[in-house]
Amino acid sequence: MSIAELEKVTKAWPPISRAVRVPHSEGDYRELVELLDRVTDAVGEDENHPLASLMDVLGVLIEKYEDEHVAELTD
Secondary structure (H helix, E strand, C coil): CCHHHHHHHHHHHHHHHCCCCCCCCHHHHHHHHHHHHHHHHHHCCCCCCCCHHHHHHHHHHHHHHHHHHCCCCCC
């Protein structure tokens, strides 16, 4: 990433960081799940959609939270 690109990302990041963040509470987790649902609706099956990689990132953040905080279902 060039310095110019990094500067653009730096300017764009503050509003994005309020939505895309590591969840530390149940509320954060629910907000990420809701955002993933909205992004999934927008992206659909289009792997070339500009937000397709955001779906991956949100999925990883959600999975990490679930692994650490959601009890496994047991029989």
